[in-house]
Amino acid sequence: MKAKNFNLVGFALALSALTACGGGEGSGATTAASAPSAQPAPVVTPVSTASTLVTAVSPSTYAVGSEEAAAFDKLNAERNACGFGLLAQNANLDVAAKGHANWNVLNGYFGHFQIAGTPGFTGVTPQERFAKAGYTVGQGSTVGDESTSVIYSGNKVGFGKVGMVRLLNAPYHLAGLMSGFREVGFSVLSSDDIAGSALRQVTLQANLAYKDVDQPQLIDGSSVATYPCEGSTGINRQLADETPNPVPGRDLSRLPLGSSVYIAVRDGNKLTITNASLTNLATGVPVTVRPVLNSDSDPNKVNGQSYFAGHQAFITADAPMAANTRYQVVINGTNNGAAFNRTFIFTTGTGG
Structure with a gap:
């Protein structure tokens, strides 16, 4: 079934000891965001099992070094x-993206929903903002919104990459960033x-x-993709906050999680x-991992509906990983009932 309304797959990620929040109506600098209003990822029924992944795109027109x-x-x-x-x-x-980044910074908010009558x-909703910017929405597209903020600093140098790396180690963000979208727009503002900020x-x-x-990008029906994957480097070693919290009730600022591994098969498969x-390859010591996070185990379901679809799952280390260290991942499972095994090595960085 095609998704006819927007799929809000991302929520704001707090960075280290700095404050950021989001997900519901925008919140002020000293208050937590309201509970997120989410829609589950749309289920795609594939006609063919061949890959539809995009392998080449035009260079971006963003300013060099921006x-x-x-x-x-x-x-x-x-x-x-x-x-x-x-x-x-x-x-x-x-x-x-620029309009919403401007609004967040101008008003000191960190959410995905704006408030009518406020400056900028x-x-x-993301759907309204996309339409105002000229992008086809409603019955013609599926959209997602991802953001991350850091306060008490106006210095954005390096934040494009650093912010993205942090989002890529936050399960509820990572699922959206690695999903089947075809187009993207960015803004980084301070x-x-x-x-008057x-x-x-x-x-x-x-x-x-x-x-x-155009339909979403889909991996081959028999394939299993992961992030990180073989050879990935600089993966954040810990997660100090995310909304929704992958472990409700746990204060991630005091008890951070480690790195997360995203596993996905073709959308529509189980x-x-x-x-x-x-396993830490430097010491040979196994890492304690949390129970698998997927559409069945998602602790943040809204009215019984998960943020994840049946083709997605995560494994997450229960504590911060060692910096600049190689880790081996071994995953066994089934893709639409067909057994698979994946073994690969990634390397952590120093961030998180």
């Missing part, structure tokens, strides 16, 4: 390396860019979408993980 270029290049490099397909820059999505208002803040805003006429392990 934070937007860094975020775009980082996301596409990771998607391409791990078999999720490339995203094309879309100027309308850039406009929508461009639309309450309070130094915007006169409510507080010192930097925001990375990513808007993703695909038009229904993924089952039967066993998964992480």
Whole structure:
């Protein structure tokens, strides 16, 4: 079944000891965001099982050396390396992203929903903002909204890449960033860019979408993709906060999680993980991992509906990983009932 309304797959990620929140109506700098209003990922019924991944896109038009270029290049490099397909820059999505980043910074908010009548208002929902920016929405596209902010700093230098790396180790964000979208727009703005900002803040805003006429990117029906994957480097070693919280009730600022591994099969297939392990190759010591996170076990379901689809799953280390260290991942499971095994090595960085 085609998804006819927008799929809000991302929520704001707090960075280290700094404050960021989001998901529901935008919240002020000193308050938590309201409970997120989410829609589950649309289930795609494939006609063919052949891959429809995009393997080439035009170079972006972001300014050389800009934070937007860094975020775009980082996301596409990771998607391409791990078999999720490339995203094309879309100027309308850039406009929508810049408008919402501007609104967040101007008002000192961190959410995905704007408030009518406030300075810089461009639309309450992502769907409204995409439409205002000229991107086809409603019955013609599926859209996603991802953002991350850091406060008490107006310095955005390096935040395009750093912010993206942090989003890529947050399960509820990672699922969206590695999903079947075809187009993306970015904006990275700080309070130094915007006169009259409510507080010192930097925001990375990513808007993703695909038009229904094009259909989403789909991996081959027999394939199993992961992120990180073989050879991935610089993976954040810990997760200090995310909304929704992957472990409700756990204060991630005091008890962070470690790195997460995303596993996906073709959208429309059923993924089952039967066993998964992480091992520190420097010491040979197994890493304690949490129970598999998927559409069945998702603790943040809204009215019984998961943020994840049946083709997605995560394994997550229960504590921060060692920095600059190689880890081996072993995953066993089934893809639509067919058994598979994946073994690969990734390397952590120092971030998180």
